[in-house]
Amino acid sequence: MGNADMETSPVIAVRDTWMSFPGKTADQSVHVLERVNCEVQPGEFVCLVGPSGCGKSTLLNIVGGFLNETRGEVRVEGEPVSGPDPGRIFVFQENGVFPWLTVEQNIGFGLLGRPAAERAERVAHYLQMVSLTGFEKSYPRELSGGMRQRVEIARALAADARVLYMDEPFGALDFLTRLKMRADLIRIWQAEKKTILFVTHDIEEAVQLADRVLVMTKRPATIAEEVRIDLPRPRDLDSPGYLEARDHIFSIMGMDARGGGATD
Numbered sequence: 001m002g003n004a005d006m007e008t009s010p011v012i013a014v015r016d017t018w019m020s021f022p023g024k025t026a027d028q029s030v031h032v033l034e035r036v037n038c039e040v041q042p043g044e045f046v047c048l049v050g051p052s053g054c055g056k057s058t059l060l061n062i063v064g065g066f067l068n069e070t071r072g073e074v075r076v077e078g079e080p081v082s083g084p085d086p087g088r089i090f091v092f093q094e095n096g097v098f099p100w101l102t103v104e105q106n107i108g109f110g111l112l113g114r115p116a117a118e119r120a121e122r123v124a125h126y127l128q129m130v131s132l133t134g135f136e137k138s139y140p141r142e143l144s145g146g147m148r149q150r151v152e153i154a155r156a157l158a159a160d161a162r163v164l165y166m167d168e169p170f171g172a173l174d175f176l177t178r179l180k181m182r183a184d185l186i187r188i189w190q191a192e193k194k195t196i197l198f199v200t201h202d203i204e205e206a207v208q209l210a211d212r213v214l215v216m217t218k219r220p221a222t223i224a225e226e227v228r229i230d231l232p233r234p235r236d237l238d239s240p241g242y243l244e245a246r247d248h249i250f251s252i253m254g255m256d257a258r259g260g261g262a263t264d
Helices: 056-063 103-107 116-129 145-158 175-192 203-209 240-252
Strands: 012-021 030-040 045-049 071-076 088-092 163-167 195-199 212-216 223-228
Touching: 012 056, 030 056, 030 223, 045 056, 045 203, 056 071, 056 163, 056 195, 088 145, 103 116, 103 145, 116 145, 145 175, 175 203, 203 212, 203 240, 212 240, 223 240
Parallel strands: 045 195, 045 212, 088 163, 163 195
Antiparallel strands: 012 030, 012 071, 212 223
């Protein structure tokens, strides 16, 4: 389980954060986020869900230092966010691996300043952790989509990232591969104790993965509700607790589990 109940300062703190993008005129500004407040504790796994286009990825990019909020404050590890940080790494849906590097070269990319022996040891450790031992010399084009995502996760871990920002990392994978990748990610997270903020449009995925799910409203988005998922891992996707949490999140978003409008 994560460390959500620890009496510690949050790793991520978003305070009254607003975001607007300029339009052709001042009256045409696109208001994406307003009054967003949330926290992520050390070692916690938190998922962001919400309607398509509501601003989930925008919020993640603000926290990650790629966008500056229009108003409010975002602090990570106690400091205002002023840009990307090598200790906080993004994992995207579209493959971020370098096609011209082998698996081991990709995983060791963030370790180029380390001694060769240490680099080799860390690469071997994370190859084993993501179940890619034997594929060290393979190139990304020779791997499946799920294997390429494992390479990207291993690269982030090998570089000793303290925080992982994950933007729909399994969205392009087929259903069975997504299920396997979710199980692998939980296993790795439990072993590594990293703090993860994970954006997904898939409510089932959020309930399977997260300590807490932050449900966003339609745009301009805020946090409608925080849903704590107090279920043991690995999670039984047919258990009453899982189904209840899933259906509750659907109802917050005004839908039922079949994707239709919520019923009274």
